[in-house]
Amino acid sequence: MSEPASAQVSADPAALATDRLGSVVHTPVMRDRITALLGPALTTPGAIYVDATLGMAGHASAILAANPDARLIGIDHDADALAIAEETLKPFAGRVRLVRARFDELAAVLDDLGVAQIDSLLADLGLSSLQIDQRDRGFAYATDAPLDMRMDTRNPRTAAHVLNTAAPGELVRILRRFGEEPHAERIVRAIVAERVREPFSDSARLVEVISSALPAAVRHGGGHPAKRTFQALRIEVNGELDALAGLLPDALDRLAMNGRIAVLAYHSLEDRLVKQTFAQATSDSAPARLPVVPEPLLARFAALTRGAEKPTADEVAENPRAASARLRAVQRIRPGKIPNREENR
Missing domain, CATH: 1.10.150.170 (Putative methyltransferase TM0872, insert domain)
Incomplete structure (x- = not known):
């Protein structure tokens, strides 16, 4: 299923992270906004942040720096990206666990590590700068x-x-x-x-x-x-939409009380699936016009973003690849799994 990232480390990760002129090719999309959204769930000692699409660890390093009590489980199926991430995250040694796996293997990864619940998760979908720029x-x-x-x-x-x-x-x-x-x-x-x-x-x-x-x-x-x-x-x-459909329910189920999930999507197919999943998670499951909603049918999550947030004009000017990004985030407000709407009709 999954394997420790160290088993796949590249011989020269720094070379993979730079272009021919020696410039770093990765700029994390909406880094500051994501750090602000996930931070409130990472204030307690040992809080677990999962980066399900670790890439070159741009988001992860910012979040760990801003939340000194948090620990990271970084997941990626790209060996080159994990090699670079390992170098990037050296300042946070002792707080980081990297695993080579697909993000829809989240539940199995957490089980392997003995982790029952997580406090936050980020999924930055689509291609990384590394994948685009490596011809x-x-x-x-x-x-x-x-x-x-x-x-x-x-x-x-x-x-x-x-x-x-x-x-x-x-x-x-x-x-x-x-x-x-x-x-x-x-x-x-x-x-x-x-x-x-x-x-x-x-x-x-x-x-x-x-x-x-x-x-x-x-x-x-x-x-x-x-x-x-x-x-x-x-x-x-890459089976991307099937993988996303597998990740989202597992991520929501594993989220602790007050935990937060953020997802960055880059095209309508991804964003539509995230929107639909989060809409169900943040809605009551009771039949329409019921005067009092029973507790088991109340929404388990609340939206943290109003619709999909977009990068600022300044960020797009600095990083054109951010232009199509759409950010959605939710927070767990009640324990339990999301009720099945069809069963309650």
Whole structure:
């Protein structure tokens, strides 16, 4: 299931964290706001903060610095990111436990560590700066690279494998569901014709095929023509929405009284799932017009954000990758699991 991060540490994590000019490539999105939201749950000695998408530990290091009594359980399935995080978190030695796992393995990770409840959790979804900027990972459509797109290199299924082996109907489904691509059928027809001639292996050829399949008005109508397809392939390869659907209920169930959860989403599919889950958690489960709501049917959580919060204009100017971020957070206000609405109707 999971393994200690130290088993996968890179030989030179510092090199992975910087670009060719030696500049750090990671800027934590909405760092100060997230630190402020989660901080009130981390004031007691030994309070447990889980970073379910640790990345290069930008958020985690800020939260540990602001909350000296808190301990961190950092989870990530990217070995390179964990190697960098281990270096970043050295000032907090003794307060940190890193685990290589997918975030939907949260319950098993906590059980392995003997942790029954947690006090706060952050999930910063989507790609990290490290994954975008390391060309050989194949996530970016703007540069030519192998069509990999795996967040966890232990996963045997790459984007190239999906493109070259999936049935046409399955490819259309992937592009429509995960990329919300209105021209999915046109793109898939072009992909299938090309893969017969030669299997796909690099991103530049895929971008060319996608562009040629789209109407001229779409190709030149703003936004990269391959963006939706690359998003869809990445989500499919990594099972991102299924993983998120697995994480959210486990995270809510494990949260202690007054504990807090914050989630950063970067596209509508992620944010919609977070919104729906948090809406159910913060709503009573009693039938409509019931004069008094029985305690077992009262909401277990309260919203900490009004809808989805967005980064400030100044932050977007400093870090353009933050532009699409949407932050939602909730706090536990009653013990117990979220009641099943269907059972109470």
